[in-house]
Amino acid sequence: MFQYVEQHYEDIDFSQKDLRYGELTRCTFTRCKFRSTSMEEISTLSSRFIECDFRGALLNASIHQQSAFVNCKFHEANLFVAKFHECKMTGSDFTKANLDGMTIDQGDWSYVNFRAAKLAKQDLRGVRFAEADLTEANLEKANLRHSDLTRAQLGRAKLQGADLRDAIMDGIDFPSINVKGARMDASQAVSFLRAYGAKVD
Known part of the structure; x- marks a missing residue:
C-alpha cells in the first residue's frame, strides 16, 4: 500500500x-x-x-x-x-x-459518453447528466429523480420502470425515446405531449 x-x-x-x-x-x-x-x-x-x-x-x-x-x-x-x-x-x-x-x-457527469452503458437499477438521484450521451443505455428501473438531463441524448435508451420525476429534462428530444413504463411528473408529461404537437392548456 x-x-x-x-x-x-x-x-x-x-x-x-x-x-x-x-x-x-x-x-x-x-x-x-x-x-x-x-x-x-x-x-x-x-x-x-x-x-x-x-x-x-x-x-x-x-x-x-x-x-x-x-x-x-x-x-x-x-x-x-x-x-x-x-x-x-x-x-x-x-x-x-x-x-x-x-x-x-x-x-x-455532464458530456460523458455512456453509450450502451448498463446502468439498470442504479440510484442516480441528483446526478448531473447535462448533454451526456446515453444513447442505447440501459436505465431500466434506475432512480433519476432530481437529476439533470438537460439536452442529454437518450435515443433508444431503455427506460422501463425508470423514475424520472423531478428530473430536469429541458431540450430532450422526446420523440426519439421510449418512455413506456417510466414514471414522470406532470410537467414532464406536458413537455412530452407538446413534443408530439398536442396543445396543453
Whole structure:
C-alpha cells in the first residue's frame, strides 16, 4: 500500500504498473497514461485527473471522493463495484467499460459518453447528466429523480420502470425515446405531449 499527498504528475506513463490499494489525496495527474494498470481498491480524495488515459485499467472496488476525472478515457476499463462520491467526470468516455455494480453518488457527469452503458437499477438521484450521451443505455428501473438531463441524448435508451420525476429534462428530444413504463411528473408529461404537437392548456 502507498500514499501520495499533494503530488503532481504531467505526461507520465503509469501503464501496466501495480498501483493497487494506494491512497491519493489532493494529487493532480495531467495527460498521464494508466493503460491496463492494476488499480484495484485504490482510493482518491480531492484528486484531479485531466485528459488521462485509463484504457483497460483495473479499477475494481476503487473509491473516489470529491475527485475529478475530466476528459478521461475509460475504454474497456473495469469499474466493477467502483464508487464515485460527488465527483466531477465531465467529458469522460466509458466506451465498453464494465460498470457492473458501480455506484454514482451525486456529482457532475455532464458530456460523458455512456453509450450502451448498463446502468439498470442504479440510484442516480441528483446526478448531473447535462448533454451526456446515453444513447442505447440501459436505465431500466434506475432512480433519476432530481437529476439533470438537460439536452442529454437518450435515443433508444431503455427506460422501463425508470423514475424520472423531478428530473430536469429541458431540450430532450422526446420523440426519439421510449418512455413506456417510466414514471414522470406532470410537467414532464406536458413537455412530452407538446413534443408530439398536442396543445396543453
